[in-house]
Amino acid sequence: MVPGAVDRTITSITSTKIPTCQSGDTVAAILEQLVGNQWESADTIYVLKDRRLIGRIDITNLLQAADTTHASRLMERAKARMHPDADREHAVFLAVKEDRDEIPVVDGDGRLIGAVTSQAIIDTMHREHLESALLSAGIQKTGIKITDLASARVRFAVRSRAPWLLFGLVVGLFLSVISSQFEATLRETIALAFFPPVIAYIADSVGTQSEAIAVRAFAVMDIDYGPYLLRELFIGLIIGSMIGVLGGLGATFIAGSLQIGVVVGLSLFVSSAVATLLASLIPIGFILLDVDPALGSGPLATALQDIISIVIYFLFALTLL
Amino acid sequence: MVPGAVDRTITSITSTKIPTCQSGDTVAAILEQLVGNQWESADTIYVLKDRRLIGRIDITNLLQAADTTHASRLMERAKARMHPDADREHAVFLAVKEDRDEIPVVDGDGRLIGAVTSQAIIDTMHREHLESALLSAGIQKTGIKITDLASARVRFAVRSRAPWLLFGLVVGLFLSVISSQFEATLRETIALAFFPPVIAYIADSVGTQSEAIAVRAFAVMDIDYGPYLLRELFIGLIIGSMIGVLGGLGATFIAGSLQIGVVVGLSLFVSSAVATLLASLIPIGFILLDVDPALGSGPLATALQDIISIVIYFLFALTLL
Numbered sequence: 222m223v224p225g226a227v228d229r230t231i232t233s234i235t236s237t238k239i240p241t242c243q244s245g246d247t248v249a250a251i252l253e254q255l256v257g258n259q260w261e262s263a264d265t266i267y268v269l270k271d272r273r274l275i276g277r278i279d280i281t282n283l284l285q286a287a288d289t290t291h292a293s294r295l296m297e298r299a300k301a302r303m304h305p306d307a308d309r310e311h312a313v314f315l316a317v318k319e320d321r322d323e324i325p326v327v328d329g330d331g332r333l334i335g336a337v338t339s340q341a342i343i344d345t346m347h348r349e350h351l352e353s354a355l356l357s358a359g360i361q362k363t364g365i366k367i368t369d370l371a372s373a374r375v376r377f378a379v380r381s382r383a384p385w386l387l388f389g390l391v392v393g394l395f396l397s398v399i400s401s402q403f404e405a406t407l408r409e410t411i412a413l414a415f416f417p418p419v420i421a422y423i424a425d426s427v428g429t430q431s432e433a434i435a436v437r438a439f440a441v442m443d444i445d446y447g448p449y450l451l452r453e454l455f456i457g458l459i460i461g462s463m464i465g466v467l468g469g470l471g472a473t474f475i476a477g478s479l480q481i482g483v484v485v486g487l488s489l490f491v492s493s494a495v496a497t498l499l500a501s502l503i504p505i506g507f508i509l510l511d512v513d514p515a516l517g518s519g520p521l522a523t524a525l526q527d528i529i530s531i532v533i534y535f536l537f538a539l540t541l542l
Numbered sequence: 543m544v545p546g547a548v549d550r551t552i553t554s555i556t557s558t559k560i561p562t563c564q565s566g567d568t569v570a571a572i573l574e575q576l577v578g579n580q581w582e583s584a585d586t587i588y589v590l591k592d593r594r595l596i597g598r599i600d601i602t603n604l605l606q607a608a609d610t611t612h613a614s615r616l617m618e619r620a621k622a623r624m625h626p627d628a629d630r631e632h633a634v635f636l637a638v639k640e641d642r643d644e645i646p647v648v649d650g651d652g653r654l655i656g657a658v659t660s661q662a663i664i665d666t667m668h669r670e671h672l673e674s675a676l677l678s679a680g681i682q683k684t685g686i687k688i689t690d691l692a693s694a695r696v697r698f699a700v701r702s703r704a705p706w707l708l709f710g711l712v713v714g715l716f717l718s719v720i721s722s723q724f725e726a727t728l729r730e731t732i733a734l735a736f737f738p739p740v741i742a743y744i745a746d747s748v749g750t751q752s753e754a755i756a757v758r759a760f761a762v763m764d765i766d767y768g769p770y771l772l773r774e775l776f777i778g779l780i781i782g783s784m785i786g787v788l789g790g791l792g793a794t795f796i797a798g799s800l801q802i803g804v805v806v807g808l809s810l811f812v813s814s815a816v817a818t819l820l821a822s823l824i825p826i827g828f829i830l831l832d833v834d835p836a837l838g839s840g841p842l843a844t845a846l847q848d849i850i851s852i853v854i855y856f857l858f859a860l861t862l863l
Contacts, residue, residue, distance in 0.1 A: 260606070264584075264601075280584050284577050284579060317668045322664055343664060346668070354758065360754060386747055386748060386781060387788070390792070397739070415721040418718070418852060419715055419717055422713070422742070426706070468715065475719055
């Protein structure tokens with residue numbers, strides 16, 4: 222669990238004062254019951270049978286129907302529904318997927334507990350998006366408002382931002398330690414020192430793209446990980462070969478050495494392919510560990526990609542030069 | 543304007559069949575008018591005077607009021623409102639800021655044109671967040687669904703992802719050209735070759751944080767750029783000094799040279815401070831140019847930060863060694 226977590230249960234955002242009716246009720250009876258009561262939301266009337274949710278009627282449909290129409294004629298299936306144990310993000314997911322602005326919450330027996338209203342969905346959606354965006358930028362604060370971060374005391378801003386940067390520094394110095402292990406190789410072929418930044422840069426960029434897609438796709442789709450990873454690897458190989466050929470040509474020209482061009486080109490190719498795969502695997506890992514996958518689209522993934530790409534580079538250099 | 547832009551006007555998502563009333567109408571009269579009509583949304587009843595919008599009544603408040611109450615007693619000011627020329631993202635902004643799930647659209651004379659309903663707000667919010675996230679990951683496709691990117695033909699995926707990667711490659715090779723200009727310095731002090739990746743990595747991380755905050759803060763707050771930039775620079779100086787001292791100590795240890803430690807530490811310090819400032823300036827620049835600021839939280843900003851940080855590093859090396 223991410224530190225500083227807020228209450229993410231559906232219950233915390235469920236409205237319970239919502240209108241219900243029985244399938245045999247007429248429109249006139251439902252309207253009569255609607256008036257004079259204090260609802261938290263009246264957008265949807267939920268149709269119950271033995272307290273079990275069997276359907277929903279949009280208030281716009283209710284208002285245009287004839288007085289004598291029965292609820293059973295007007296209702297549609299309440300397909301989108303949630304269990305109270307679900308994460309509140311699930312309400313957002315269902316709202317987007319099923320094109321609804323209110324999602325009912327039912328218990329294990331199908332009995333209506335309440336509903337997450339449009340206002341709660343909009344609010345939750347905004348918070349979740351903000352948290353993911355900040356988290357993947359390496360700013361770890363949950364339940365925060367962007368206005369706080371942009372205007373609060375400097376001390377607060379530094380404390381939100383420093384931890385992942387210090388982690389990044391450790392990773393970065395580790396990159397330097399790796400490079401220092403290849404001092405002899407570097408000394409022999411000084412031009413090798415020109416290219417680590419471009420190798421890390423490209424691996425990071427390719428990975429960032431894969432993560433952005435994976436994190437969001439896994440949130441809304443039922444995905445077979447196997448084929449998804451194969452497809453990503455295939456994309457990585459295609460993109461990697463384009464980047465590898467062009468980058469290799471560029472490096473040949475810059476270093477004035479075909480051998481170095483080949484090392485740079487091969488490294489770009491292999492590390493791009495590895496980055497697509499790794500960047501999709503990390504969010505899967507986090508999902509399996511029940512951690513917010515957005516964490517995997519940030520500094521942690523960048524770190525791994527940078528390290529792997531630099532190692533690949535020096536191994537090619539050692540082997541081919 | 544970003545290529546491939548979709549219709550972003552409010553009009554494209556405005557519902558016009560929404561209930562209205564006059565301030566003198568009684569609850570009974572409003573309810574009577576509500577029933578039997580086909581509304582696109584009935585969440586809010588808009589109170590008009592000479593077709594001008596003067597207030598709003600939530601349907602939940604209408605339902606619980608006594609029959610003889612007048613609209614003027616029930617209504618609240620419709621503070622959150624939009625002009626039809628506004629960007630549709632503005633509806634999302636107002637919904638979040640004013641805690642509303644429906645936003646009325648009024649013309650220049652204050653006459654009600656329609657309303658953006660909760661469903662349109664949820665849908666727009668989802669699309670805008672997705673587009674920003676993909677754009678800042680260097681995937682340029684507007685009006686796309688994440689499911690398309692995660693499952694569509696490989697060719698489509700490659701075409702969405704390749705342009706910014708090729709841009710990144712050009713930038714990366716430019717980094718190599720810069721390094722190659724310092725070949726003599728590198729040859730003299732080979733340990734200098736160990737640190738460019740960590741310098742670029744930290745500048746990039748600090749910048750990514752600043753961009754994530756700036757892009758979102760500028761979207762929801764009225765910000766005085768001057769004080770905001772000064773505050774960011776101050777944060778950059780604090781963070782930079784922490785990272786600079788620790789990184790400098792690490793580099794001293796790795797390279798076995800205090801001189802190199804000083805070069806690395808100072809470079810980390812200066813490039814962190816510059817990165818916070820630059821990362822806030824780029825979104826401001828894009829806003830002034832009327833381009834989506836999310837574009838500035840991505841590959842373009844990373845590129846600039848990497849280049850500047852590497853130049854800073856080698857200049858310190860040249861000056862101090």
